[in-house]
Structures are given as C-alpha cells and as structure tokens.
Amino acid sequence: MPKLRVGVIYGGRSGEHEVSLMSAQSVISALDKEKYEIIPIKIDKDGRWSDRLIAADPTRDAGLDVVFPVLHGTFGEDGTMQGLLELANLPYVGAGVASSAVSMDKSFMRVLFANAGLPILPWEVVFNYEWREEPEQVTQRLEEALGYPMFVKPANLGSSVGVTKVKRREDLAAAMELALSFDRKAVVEKGLEGGREVECSVLGHTHPEASIPGEIVPCNEFYDYEAKYLEDSELIIPARLSEEQIATVREYACRA
Template identity: 50%
Template sequence: MGTGHKIRVGLVYGGRSGEHEVSLQTALAVLKAFDYDKYELIPYYITKEGRWRSGSLLAAPPTAVAELQFDPQGTAEPGEATSSSLLPLMQGLSERAASEIAVPGGIATVDVVFPLLHGTFGEDGTIQGLLEMANLPYVGAGVLASSVGMDKAAMKTMFAAAGLPQVAYKSFTRFQWNKDREGLLDAIERDIGYPSFVKPANLGSSVGVSKARSREELASAIEEALRYDRKAIVEEFVDAREIEVAVLGNDEPRASVAGEIVSSNEFYDYKAKYIDGKSAMIIPAEIPEETSRAVREMAVRAFLAIDGAGLCRADFFLRKSDGALLVNEVNTMPGFTPFSMYPLLWQETGVSYRELLDTLIDLALARHAEKQLIDYGG
C-alpha cells in the first residue's frame, strides 16, 4: 500500500446460520461507522442459501439493511459469486498482501477482510480457513480459536488445561447418548445434579438450551439439544450474576471494564438477548475493585487459552454464595452494533466505536504480516 492509499476492506456478512439477520444489522452499523476518508468498503453478502453476492465499492455508508442484500429483483446490481468468480480468492497469493476479488464490473483489490458473520459457517473457523488459504488478512480469531470458541465442549477442555475455574459439566455425542442413555443420565445425576442446563455444543444465541429439574426433563432436554448438534453439554446450575468483559489485541491483549447482564428471563436466552429489549446491561458492573481486576485478568487468560486474535467477549459467572468467579464462555465474534455489549464496554473504557474498527483493522494487518514470516516448507 503506497502513501495516500485508502485501505480497502471487504466486509462479509449474512451467512447460512440462524443469526443471519443479526449479522445484517451488525454490517449496517459497521458500514455507517467506518471513516470513508481512510477506508474503501466492498460489501459481500452471503445469502441464507450460502450464495455469495458482491456489491459495488462504497464511497459512503448505506442507510438501510435492504441496501445490503443485493436482491436481484431490486434496484441493486449484484455480482453473484459463482465458484469461478470466487476463484481469485483461492489463487496463488503467497507473495501478495492483498487479493483480487470479483465485484460487479470487474476486479477489485482487497487489503483486508472483515467477517461479520455470527454462528455456523461464520465464527466457527470455516470462513477463516478459506481466508487463510487465500493468504488474506482478516479481522478476528483464526481457525483454531474460532472453532474452539464455537464448540463449547472443546472450549471447556482448553479452559481446564489453562487452569481456569468453571462449572461442573459433562459432554457427549448423539452416538454415546443413543448407546447408553440410562448410564449417562445416572452419571449426570450423580456428578451434576439438578437443576442443570442442557445445550448443543456448537450453536450460538442460546438456541436449543433447556433447564432440567428432573430425570424426565433432562432426557427431553438432551433430545432437544441433539436436534441442533451431534454433541450436547450438560452444565451445573449456579446461582450467579453474569459478568462480561471485552478483550482486544493479539499477543498482548487488553481487557475492558466489566459489565453485567441482568436478564428479564429465567436465564439469558435468545429472546432476552435480541428481541424483547428488557435485559439491562450495567456498565461498569457494580462489583468490588478486587473482583473487577480478577475478572479482567481472567478474561485475558481465557482469550490466550484459545489462541485468540483481534477480539472476543469473555463471559463469567460471579457465584452469589461465595463470590467465586467461573468462566462460562468466550465469543470470538460478539454482537457488534453500537448497542451491543462489546462496543459499549470499550466505550466505557475510553475506546470509541470508530477507534475499535481502526484497531481491529490494524491488528488484522499486523497478524497477517507476522504470518508471512512462517516457513511452510514450500
């Protein structure tokens, strides 16, 4: 990139997950916040069916979500990305820091990709793998951290290896469940007890999560969780406050102030997060200074435990009975509208939404530059 060159960002959003609409809202907010004197933006919309559509180079932000969907029946002139037009992503780019990507009317050079995809095929390591193969700089976690961050069972294993305290849990596959249901139910009752939470291992937004208070409810909850994934997790219930911390950085990450979620529902489910607006975000959390320091330090440890990069939101339980902190999970692509917890935590810490975007782009480019030092033996 020469002097005066605007950084060209390919913004990827939409996708095949159940969080498609959330991703669109995030993309609109991000596109409105970028500094167009410093950046040029190319939008890439992935439909619910998984088709890639590219928009024109943006010199000014869009005003509505409808402008981001490139409906062939609408006024936009989309570029439908077939396997051949995606080919430039996959061609020999080992000596280049930027990739040529097809857009309507020709080829554009992208300096960095910003995936704003939530859930499956977005923050699970799959698109990160595609971008790694194309040798493209991209914002956020790499393949390993993304996939571990999406698989709650693998995440808990990594946290345990890092010595991070967490609730008692048991994970198993659909095969194991079908092979020995009674044995698993016995083990869960013995080791975890009631009430307990049952979750699919790999789904975001609390879809398929149930609270079980009896053996009958437990069996039913496991069946429900296994509708959404081949692995399920049963977790101990803790009477706790929900504390969240935003992390930003690569090898030397920093943590924001802590925030607290006070849910309108029995637990912080999909409805409470995105729909009814009754959940309160208290920033900074009203916790002792010592607890605040401890949770921020633990957030950085959790980020490093999964080999995080760029950003994550780390979620904790603050147990009411004894004040113990327990790590719950990390989210490698947290909600990113100006009203989401992650940007609000940084705003309260002194980092604006636009500064966050600048920092994330810088972190992506720095991480990519470091990767160019690796000898792959070619």
C-alpha cells in the same frame, strides 16, 4: 490517499444468520466512510455468496485490502472462514483458525480452560449416538455428575440458540433433542443458582488488553436468545463489582 477496501462478510449458514445481519449493520454503520470503502459480502442461509466470491487462491485479486468477518456460529466463527481467508492470503479482523475453532467448540474450550487453571463449573459432553442408544444411562450420568438445574446446549453454536435450563428429569429429553438438532454433541453444564452474567472483551494478540467488565441483567430467567435480541435486558457498565473482582475478571479474560 485511496480508501482501504474493507469486505464485511455476514449472514451465513448457521442458526445465527439473523444475528449476523444485525451485527453487520452495526459494524457497517460504525466504520468511517471517509477512511474505508465498505464492500458488503452477504452469504445466504444455503451458503450461496450473493455479492462476490472469495476464492482460496492467493494469486487472484479479490478487490479487498482486509476482511471483517461478521459471521456468527458455525461456518463463520469456527475457523472455517478464517481458514479460507488464510488460503486466499487476505488479512482479516479477529481470531485466527485454531483459536476460532476451539472457542466455538464449548467442549474443547472447557478442556483448555481447565488445563489453564481457570475456574469452570462441572460439565459433561453427550454425543448424539450416546443419547440415541442409551438415553436412560446418559440421564443417570448427568444427574449424578451435575444434578438439577443444568444447562443443555449445542457444543458448536452461539447466541444461546438451542440452550435450555433443565430443572427436572421430565424436561431433559426435550432439551437434549433440541441441542442435538443443531450439533452432533451437546455440552451439559451444572446450573449455578444466584450467578450473575458478566462480560469482558479482549483486544490484542501478544499483549492482550481487557475491557472494563459489563454486567447483564437478563429480562428472562437466563440470558437466552429472546433476552439477548428480542427483549429488553439491562446492560450495566461498569459491572457492579469491587475493584478486586474487576481485576480478576479482566485477568481471567486475558488468560482465556
């Protein structure tokens, strides 16, 4: 029986390029070489496909049976790559176009979560033009709506790239400039003192199933880029929660 040809796409143009390289290495090492023919497909930081190009043409043979996108951030997790694979009529791993797009955009994601009745912290969206034209008014709006501390982050990015915990007015401008250097809009969220970092994976579509939650104890003040990838944060599985709390986390994860 021939091996299934799996194209692992990684790299990409986003600020999470290096994270994608690490993720791809993990995926490739975990795939069973007896079952799968692994075909690495790297995209450089400038967007150049260095190994093989997938065309938006379903009549062309890409030489692949399935694609495993291991791209992080924009141009990978935001529905763009998923749209290309749909046009090419190639099966792929992970969420589809719409769910990828709204999950990547933290402002759209929060609107959907709120409409679904999921508990979320107060938040605001600040567009680049608003900050350029009326920084004082924006600052006052954020202080009145959220107070300090607050988290400022690019709306469309992951891995905590461009995220700042702001504790006072004097640091807000630098945080906004950083976030808006990655995106045309920033999401600003109320800081929760004493909160804990709990993660829960979901697998499936019509009948999703949630994993046992894990708890992250960051080595820094919050789970920033360095704490995620460069330093030694602690992962506790299962999370230190009661059975009732674990059930609630898993329910929320599936509903999300």
